[in-house]
Amino acid sequence: MTGGSRSSTDIGGGHIGLVLTIIALAVIAGFSGPRWTLIVAGCFIAWFILALTIIRLRGGRGGDSVRRAYAATFGWGDYVTL
Secondary structure (H helix, E strand, C coil): CCCCCCCHHHHHHHHHHHHHHHHHHHHHHHHHCHHHHHHHHHHHHHHHHHHHHHHHHCCCCHHHHHHHHHHHHHCCHHHHCC
16 A cells, blocks of 8 residues: 555445446436436535535545545445445
């Protein structure tokens, strides 16, 4: 590891979660149109902003805080690959 408490698997899981979220949004758009797609996408955006705000208030700085908020929002993708 190159320092820090996060490993590369956290970000890898985040990438998987982001891809699955985009696929799910495409499926939602196909079946129910843009209204529900925007609602679900807005929920993910709100969760990311909330996570980023909390991390920043607790003293996170720069790219590390964005990386941690990204892992908090989309890191569930790591559980899909198990």
